[in-house]
Amino acid sequence: MILCLCLRKISPRVFLNTNQQLLFKKRGIMSTRTRKSTHAHRTFGSSQKRLRVLVDMDQVLCDFEGSFLVKYREKYPEEPFIPLEERNTFYIADQYAKLEPDMQDKARDIWNAEGFFLNLPEIKGGCQALTEMSQMEDVDVFICTSPLTFYKYCLQEKFKWVEDHLGPDWISRLVITKDKTMVHGDVLIDDKPRIRGVRDPPSWKQVLFTAPYNQKVDLRGRQRLNTWTDDCWRDIIEDFKKRI
Numbered sequence: 001m002i003l004c005l006c007l008r009k010i011s012p013r014v015f016l017n018t019n020q021q022l023l024f025k026k027r028g029i030m031s032t033r034t035r036k037s038t039h040a041h042r043t044f045g046s047s048q049k050r051l052r053v054l055v056d057m058d059q060v061l062c063d064f065e066g067s068f069l070v071k072y073r074e075k076y077p078e079e080p081f082i083p084l085e086e087r088n089t090f091y092i093a094d095q096y097a098k099l100e101p102d103m104q105d106k107a108r109d110i111w112n113a114e115g116f117f118l119n120l121p122e123i124k125g126g127c128q129a130l131t132e133m134s135q136m137e138d139v140d141v142f143i144c145t146s147p148l149t150f151y152k153y154c155l156q157e158k159f160k161w162v163e164d165h166l167g168p169d170w171i172s173r174l175v176i177t178k179d180k181t182m183v184h185g186d187v188l189i190d191d192k193p194r195i196r197g198v199r200d201p202p203s204w205k206q207v208l209f210t211a212p213y214n215q216k217v218d219l220r221g222r223q224r225l226n227t228w229t230d231d232c233w234r235d236i237i238e239d240f241k242k243r244i
Contacts, residue, residue, distance in 0.1 A: 051241050052204075054144035054175070054183060055130060056190040060209045061143070062120035062161065064111075068092060071110050079106065087212040090192055112150050117157035125228030127165050133237060144175045144183055144190075187240050189225060189233075193217040207236055 058064040065084060073081055080099045089095045097104035110116065134141040143162060148154040155176065162170050175183055180190070181197030185204040188195070191211040195202075208214060210226045225233055 048138055049244050050138045050140050051187065051237065051244055052185040053133065053139060053141045053237065053240075054180070054185040054188040054190075054204060055141065056188070056192075056209070057143060057145035057158065057161075058120075059123070059191045059211050060189060061123055061126040061130070061165075062117075063123050064120060065092075065211065067116070067120050068107075068110055071113075071116070072107065075110065076106060079103070084212050090213055108150075111148065112152070114153045115157070117154055118160055120161065122165055123228065129228040129233055130166065133233070136234075136237060138241065139237060142173045142175055142183075142185070143170065144177065144180055144185070144188065146178055146180065147176050186244055187237070205240070 055061065065087065069081065069084060072079075080103070082095055082099070087095065093104045093107050096107040130141060130143075133139060145158060147158070158176060159171060159174065162174050177183060179197040180188060180195055181199035181202040183202075183204075187207060188202075188204040189207045189209055191209045191214060193208070193214045195206065205222070207223045207225050208217070208219060210224060223236055225236060
C-alpha cells in the first residue's frame with residue numbers, strides 16, 4: 001500500500017532505475033507511460049547534445065507592425081501615421097510620440113485592445129518553418145515571448161494564438177517572460193535590436209529577424225534572418241548544431 005501511494009506522487013518524467021522497474025513490474029503497477037519515459041531516458045542518454053532554439057512571437061511569427069498600422073488608421077483616419085518603411089524605433093510608441101503629444105497614448109490603445117494579439121496575422125511561412133524545425137534531429141524548439149506591462153488581454157491571447165496557429169501541443173512549448181536572458185537556450189530568433197536583462201551574456205546567441213526598424217543596426221557578430229519562406233533558417237540551425 002505504501003508503495004502504491006508513493007508511486008502516485010512520482011512524476012511521469014521521473015526515470016526509474018532497473019531494480020525499481022523490476023519491482024514495479026512484478027507488482028503490476030508500472031504504467032505504460034512510465035515505461036515509455038524510462039525507455040526515452042535511456043535513448044536520450046546515448047544521443048548527442050540537443051540544440052535548444054527559442055523563437056520570438058511578435059514580428060517574428062505574427063505581424064504586429066502591419067496589424068497595428070491597419071487598426072490605427074481605421075480608428076484614427078484623420079491622424080498622422082508612420083508608414084512601415086519609415087519605422088525606425090523598436091517601440092512604436094516612442095516614434096509616434098514625436099508626431100504629436102497624444103499620439104503615444106493613441107498608439108497604445110490599439111495593442112491594448114481586446115482581440116489585438118488574438119487576431120494578429122501570421123508572418124508568411126513562420127508556423128510552417130517552426131513545425132519543420134521541431135522535426136529536425138536533435139533540435140528542441142520553444143516560443144519565447146514578452147508580455148505587455150498592461151496584460152489584461154495580451155497573455156491569454158498569446159496562448160490562444162499559439163493554439164490556433166500551431167496546435168495545442170505547442171502550448172507546453174510557450175515561454176512568456178519579461179526577461180529573455182533568464183531563459184536557457186542555444187539560439188534566440190528575435191527582432192529586437194538589443195536585448196538586455198539580468199544575465200549578461202545570456203546562454204543563447206541571437207539571430208536577428210529582419211524588421212523595418214532593425215535593418216540598419218550593427219549586427220555585432222550576429223546572423224540575420226530575413227524571411228521564413230526560404231531555407232536560410234534551416235542553414236542557420238544546422239550551423240548552430242555544429243557548434244554545440
